[in-house]
Amino acid sequence: MLEPRQNRSSGCWKRKTKLEKLLIPCCVILCILTVLFLILYLTKEPDTGEICTTKHCVKASSEILDYADFKANPCQDFYKFTCGSFSKNAVKKQETTPLVTVTDDLKNELKAIIVDPIGHKNPHALVLLKQFYQQCMDEKKIDADESKAFLEAVEELGGWPLMKGGAWDVPKFNWVDWHIKATKLGLPIYGFFTFERVTTAAGNTILKVAGVSKGSGVYLSEARYNRIMTEVMEALNVTDQGGEITKQNYEVVSFKEKIRSLNLGEDSSVKTLEDLLKACPSVPWLKLLNSLAGDMNETFNSNSSVTYGEIDQYCEELDQLLNKTPPRAIANYFIWSILHQTYNYLSIRETYGQVTYETPSRFEICFKDADERFKYVKETVYVRKKTPKVVRDNLNEMIDFMKEVFKKHVEASDWMDDETKKLALAKTEHIQTMIGGDDEMYEPDFFDKLAGLGELNFTSDNIFNMSRERRMSETDHFFRTVYQDEDDDYPGFFDNMLKVNAFFVSPINAMILPAPILSSIFYDYRKPAFMNYGSIGRIIGHEIMHGFEKSGRMIATNDGMKDWWTNATADAYDKKVKCVIERYEKIPFRYRLNGTLTLDENVSDFVGIDVAYEAYLKYVEKYGPEQRIPGVPLTPEQIFWIQTGTWLCFRKLDDSDIDYEEEDEHAIPGFRVQAGARNSLYFAKDFKCPEGSFMNPKKKCRIF
Structure with a gap:
């Protein structure tokens, strides 16, 4: 027969020893303290401590986890470490490469500019459209x-x-x-x-x-x-x-x-x-x-x-x-x-x-x-939206840091003679930068210059009559500008500035960052700097180097194109880059890889990645060390290296280890993710890779 509940409880307490009776209240107090400490931890200010818990840091953490596979050994297979989760889930998510995803996002964003409702802050030209x-x-x-x-x-x-x-x-x-x-x-x-x-x-x-x-x-x-x-x-x-x-x-x-x-x-x-x-x-x-x-x-x-x-x-x-x-x-x-x-x-x-x-x-x-x-209204709105002043200032500072770093690499070069070094230093100092567009594109009257929209206001809501009013403004704009001295190549400009790419135009010594590449995995000024320096920084470093490897020898002068390399520098360079060719051609692959075909791109990868890393060190020197991001058991420097490769991840189409067979001037993605880091002065230190491991070879291929 079961005893009444109160009798059972009373009897249970009487049967306990003095030690047990003493420990129970202690346990209760300990539990209460634990809960209090947990509440204090979860409600503490996001900018204190070692972990950044702002929404942008949480988002950054999520992106890293979507790409990386921390079960892989970064010292043996850095590609899998960087892209393992992406490759595993890409088929399920119907993704091909991050570049394709960003390109699709670009199309959708341009479409939304036209079809979304009119906003109270929309410029006049966009309201008309x-x-x-x-x-x-x-x-x-x-x-x-x-x-x-x-x-x-x-x-x-x-x-x-x-x-x-x-x-x-x-x-x-x-x-x-x-x-x-x-x-x-x-x-x-x-x-x-x-x-x-x-x-x-x-x-x-x-x-x-x-x-x-x-x-x-x-x-x-x-x-x-x-x-x-x-x-x-x-x-x-x-x-x-x-x-x-x-x-x-x-x-x-x-x-x-x-x-x-x-x-x-x-x-x-x-x-x-x-x-x-x-x-x-x-x-x-x-x-x-x-x-x-x-x-x-x-x-x-x-x-x-x-x-x-x-x-x-x-x-x-x-x-x-x-x-x-x-x-x-x-x-x-x-x-x-x-x-x-x-x-x-x-x-x-x-x-x-x-x-x-x-x-x-x-x-x-x-x-x-x-x-x-x-024409070009939605493109201009897109560029302005992606490249406000805070973005252009942020990236200009990054490029300035890189120029400082790059000059030190030039000075330490053992293949440039003194004459070429002098010209290279001057060229580095005078690199021009275009982020999104030139200054004129951000001026209030740009739409009038672009398409004659400054004076247009629809007086009818009948679409046939609206089309007439627009044609009249087009005619007025045409004859008003027909004899202007400058003919801006807007078709050519927008065609290039709406690509998910970056360019270094060596003849005019210009670094160009189109707006579409300043989004998603490539760049977000609200993310930790170590992520931006790893992704867009690596790309900027790569593009700058294009102005200083062999394809960048010719520059525009008042007297036409001029070769700024001496013959001695050219000969020394050819000897210096042989290791880059050899490293690429020794990769086991389904067909023989052409290290000469991809040489300029590979050299830019090798140099650009260290330039970006050292520029990040300058950032830390100026602003102080950054916090870690939640849920990712890596240091900011280690995440920098992951970011250098995430945009190169690609989807596995079958069960083979390598299925990317498109031969072009760029190396296969696996090589691009690993080679620059493998030959860097810093990667092995950040991941503590033992000398002789795959990602820390005893003999590194160094250009600068």
């Missing part, structure tokens, strides 16, 4: 308009013969006046002449007169074009009485194909408008150009510089064609060209959309149109 995109996506509003905005604009231009029939006023038609009026109304016609801004051999910009725009390049048979245009007319409540629409449609198709057959040959020589008037007297060039330029105060005169191709025959054939073509066919051609470029903004878009065989989504249409109408 977003407004355009949002109204383009509003198909209900577009359908509710029933293409009235388009029809009203066409009526203001002079009317559509296809709709007005005999009521269209033939005597009032003149193609030059229509071209001028269409441009002033922001209506995108395919004219018989187009105008571009080009740079001459002398470096100044002038107007180029080009031939007829070929339009969409879509070939339409007469029957198919007639069917589509007849359906468009029906959608606009116009019936084909007596076959008049069919007749005029055939005229447009015939005229369109004849215009497309005209050719204006290329010629880059600089002439004057007076020369153009003599070569093509049938066109009133001064009237046409000054009318298009608007209130630019007679931009053009007979002495204005222009360039054009072999225009004599082109103008003669155009005159003959225009003289034998009914005016209504030319007017219909102009209206067709407007429709062809704006139908996506109209209620009849699906009907006319049959001219192409493509079926893009509404998002694809609006994203592309917004991006093209506001």
Whole structure:
């Protein structure tokens, strides 16, 4: 029979010895103290003690754990130590390489700049872009308009013969006046002449007169074009009485194909408008150009510089064609060209959309149109977002530390003679730096210079009218800047500055860090410095060395390209780097590795990694030692070395040890992760690798 609970408890206490009765309260007190100490530890300030517990340090710790495998021996297989967890989980996570992930992130971030809602801190140019995109996506509003905005604009231009029939006023038609009026109304016609801004051999910009725009390049048979245009007319409540629409449609198709057959040959020589008037007297060039330029105060005169191709025959054939073509066919051609470029903004878009065989989504249409109408706005916003002043200042300091370190390496070099060393030291001192973009890109009026957006404000929320307003601002910007002395190569600039890469342009002695590489695993100014110096620092050190290995021998001077190496330095360098070639070619691999092909990249790896490490030591000397990060049983210096390799990790595609077979100017990833560290003066010390172990060979290959 069980005793009552209270009796059992009372009896249990009586049976305990005096020692037990004494120890129980002590245990209770000890437990309470333990809990109190735990609470104090968890609630202590994050910036005290040896461990950094800020959210950025916690995030940094998580990233390290996603890549590294601490079970591996760093002295024997540093690649596995650095990339083991990444390789193990990459297939499950559907990742290939960190570079691919960063590239995908770049695409998504650029897309978000356009599609995200308007923010109160968005620059004016970005607000315009977003407004355009949002109204383009509003198909209900577009359908509710029933293409009235388009029809009203066409009526203001002079009317559509296809709709007005005999009521269209033939005597009032003149193609030059229509071209001028269409441009002033922001209506995108395919004219018989187009105008571009080009740079001459002398470096100044002038107007180029080009031939007829070929339009969409879509070939339409007469029957198919007639069917589509007849359906468009029906959608606009116009019936084909007596076959008049069919007749005029055939005229447009015939005229369109004849215009497309005209050719204006290329010629880059600089002439004057007076020369153009003599070569093509049938066109009133001064009237046409000054009318298009608007209130630019007679931009053009007979002495204005222009360039054009072999225009004599082109103008003669155009005159003959225009003289034998009914005016209504030319007017219909102009209206067709407007429709062809704006139908996506109209209620009849699906009907006319049959001219192409493509079926893009509404998002694809609006994203592309917004991006093209506001070219380089999203790219500029992205660069500014990724490279605020704190980032540029932080990286400039890092580069300055590296320049100091690099000069010491140059001074200690045993393969550069005194003459070459002197030039190398001067070159190091005068390295230029571009982080994200030049200073002009961060100025408030940059968008106006870039795309003429300073004075634009939409007065309508109808997407067709918004497109007209944008075209008018584009025309104004074009003629306002056509004779500027400097022609900035924005296409080339943004193409290079939106790559997940870094560059050292040796001829102009410039270190360039595009914005996309200043993110994710490469760089975050809020992370501990040892992580940034290991990742982006190693890359910067690598790129700087490109200006001082053999491929960087030529520099630009006022007298052309100059070789700043002496023959003695070149010969000594060739002997010095033989060990780099040999180290690479001795790697067991599926095919013979070419150490000469990858030499410049490998040399830059060998040198750049130590330059980054020593620059980090300068950082510590200036700011003091850094805290460790939570959950990672490594010193800041050891994490530096992991960071030099994480961006080179790659996914295993099968069960073999090595599956990366793409041969290029860069070494295979495993070599790049290990070789620089293996031949460093510092790696073995930080990981206490015994001499003779794989990562601490007795004889190291040293360039600087």
